[in-house]
Amino acid sequence: MASVRRELQTERGTLEEIERAIMQISWLAQRQFMQLLDDERFRLTLPQFYTLIHLQHVGEECKMSDLADATHQSAASLTGVVDRLVEKQLIERSRHKHDRRQVMVCITARGIALISEIRHARREQMQMALGQLSEDEVDTFQLILDQVLAGMQRVTEYGENRRLA
Amino acid sequence: MASVRRELQTERGTLEEIERAIMQISWLAQRQFMQLLDDERFRLTLPQFYTLIHLQHVGEECKMSDLADATHQSAASLTGVVDRLVEKQLIERSRHKHDRRQVMVCITARGIALISEIRHARREQMQMALGQLSEDEVDTFQLILDQVLAGMQRVTEYGENRRLA
DNA sequence: TGATATACTCAATACTGTTGAATATCTACA
DNA sequence: TGTAGATATTCAACAGTATTGAGTATATCA
Incomplete structure (x- = not known):
């Protein structure tokens, strides 16, 4: 530092x-x-995609407020995003068994399949973007990126703490 | 590759x-x-900022269509973005002297000053995000980032060429 | 002059973001 | 037990931006 x-x-x-x-x-x-x-196969927006991919990553049902935190969206805008993903049958909404205030969201098989398609389509672009790097550079790059990501997450946390104060 | x-x-x-x-x-x-x-000092959106910073970077007046290409926005949405920047007196619109179809846009002194303020505010965040890296890592990171950026610009060009075909 | 191309704007629609209010549900305390 | 307050989410109103296709003005070329 x-x-x-x-x-x-x-x-x-x-x-x-x-x-x-x-x-x-x-x-x-x-x-x-x-x-x-925006391709006709996917028809997703960025917030929709990042919401979907977080649900796929956690692998189980997820509270709205946790999902909002994790994807850095406000609860209010997440409601709309989730509405559209439910409409497309990529995720499902339900209530928490014990605390009925909580809305739980879970990715469907259809959602998982779509993400897999998107990742595949994305790979071509990534290959082209990273094509000029040597193997060593790719490895170094990955290590540094992870540190930068951790640093950026610290920025977010710091900002949230400061907002409370 | x-x-x-x-x-x-x-x-x-x-x-x-x-x-x-x-x-x-x-x-x-x-x-x-x-x-x-979104801070009260700035009140800019991302498209507005990237549009403004491109104008500052070129340093002279710029055609709408060139600006749209450079900032990867459609001409139609750029019209609205430019409207709002003009309203805030951060840029100015004018007509090309010889070809009166062309709308030219230019950053104002006020726009330049605002960008400088934003950069300054941004620095704190960046320091925190990159704080964990050693000097060597910072240098290496910069070199690799430049290559990745070049690679990503190739992806964009490729995509545009393919769309024409 | 008239046909076509170019540069931009406008209109309609969808999505996302913000704020603050409204609703439902839970928790704790008298 | 009943009620005040906390918590979780949604809703409503509005602004900004993205997309598409149509419309307007200007330029160019036959």
């Missing part, structure tokens, strides 16, 4: 370059993925 | 991990940045 701080003070270029690159990649990645998801 | 293809066939885990990490980082980065831009 200290090393980056120091570098930031003395030579601010690299960090700004990375910031710029991450922003551009994020924007581009979302745009490209949005277009892929 | 060949090396990644080969690895994909033999051991598909790494590439999928990277795919997952890039998707998560993109989603998270956009969400976090969205919240930052």
Whole structure:
């Protein structure tokens, strides 16, 4: 941590370059993925996809509020997203057995199948994007990405804590 | 390129991990940045910001259709985005001198100042996200990111070419 | 001059995001 | 037991953005 701080003070270029690159990649990645998801086979939006994939990842039924936290959406907008996924029969809504205030959501077999199709379609794009990297670079990249992801999750938590204060 | 293809066939885990990490980082980065831009000081949306920052980057007036291409938005939605930026006096619209069909857009001093403020606010988040990386890792990360960005831009171009065919 | 191409905007519709209010249900305490 | 307060979710109203296709203005070329 200290090393980056120091570098930031003395030579601010690299960090700004990375910031710029991450922003551009994020924007581009979302745009490209949005277009892929708009294909007639899928007809999903980004929030719908990220909601669906989280449900597939946890593998069991999930509380609305937990789902909202995990996908970084407000409970209010998640309601609409879930409405549309239920309509497409990709997920199912139910009530918690004991606490009937809680709405539980679960991915269907159809939802799992769709995600698998999307991942397959996505692979072609990823191969092209990462095609110029050597094997070593791919490995290094993965390690660094994991750390960046962890760092970004810290930012989110910090922001939430600060909001409470 | 060949090396990644080969690895994909033999051991598909790494590439999928990277795919997952890039998707998560993109989603998270956009969400976090969205919240930052929603601050009362800025009140911008993501499309508005990326449009503004492209205008600042080119530094001179820019045709609507070029701006749409560069920011990966349709001409139709860009019209609305530009409307709102003009309303906030962050950019200005004018007509091309010779070809009066073309609408030219240019960032104002106020727009430049706002971007500078946003960058400054963003820096805190980035420091926290990248804080765990060593200096070497930061340098390596930057080099790899540039290649990934180039790769992703190839994907976009490929997609556009294929759409024409 | 008239036909066609180009550049952009507009209109209708769908989805997502925000806020704050409304509803239902649970919990705890007198 | 009954009721106040906490919790979980939805709803309603509104703004922004994406998509499509139609409409308008201007330019170009025969």
